[in-house]
Amino acid sequence: MNPTSSLLEDIRNVNLSYLLLVQRLLNEDRDQAMFRLKLEPEMAKKLSDLPVSELAKLASSSQLLCHFALDSTEALTTLTGEGRTNDLQRTHEAILLAGRSDASEKVLSGGKRRG
Incomplete structure (x- = not known):
């Protein structure tokens, strides 16, 4: 595995972990999660409703989704x-x-x- 593909795999793993955490936070306490994550209500609803298969697709981005x-x-x-x-x-x-x-x-x- 070359360094670039290893880096992209690490980014995908971080993205998926982050998205799963986002969903968990939103499901446990939506208002607090929206404050902590600085999300608008529409985005919070969309993210909490995404199935795992869609989260996996989103996580495959070559860009970090968290900041x-x-x-x-x-x-x-x-x-x-x-x-x-x-x-x-x-x-x-x-x-x-x-x-x-x-x-x-x-x-x-x-x-x-x-x-």
């Missing part, structure tokens, strides 16, 4: 830095990650929030 949520080295440093992991730190992490999409959404929509 890295941290968009700055400061956020990465804050989340990986020294200190105790406690409820306050986890809350701060959630705020950092949730705030990222909100700011991006404002930029994409010209400063207006969709709702």
Whole structure:
């Protein structure tokens, strides 16, 4: 197996694992999953309704379907830095990650929030 085909196989495996996790999160608590995954209701419904055979097709993309949520080295440093992991730190992490999409959404929509 050459390095490229090995890499593509790894991407397919990550994609399938991610899609299965997405479905599980949506089935367990749709509202929380939509918040964590930053999904619109229509996309959440579509993803939760897809059969495994369709998930497998989608996972076969050569592109990663998930993305890295941290968009700055400061956020990465804050989340990986020294200190105790406690409820306050986890809350701060959630705020950092949730705030990222909100700011991006404002930029994409010209400063207006969709709702």
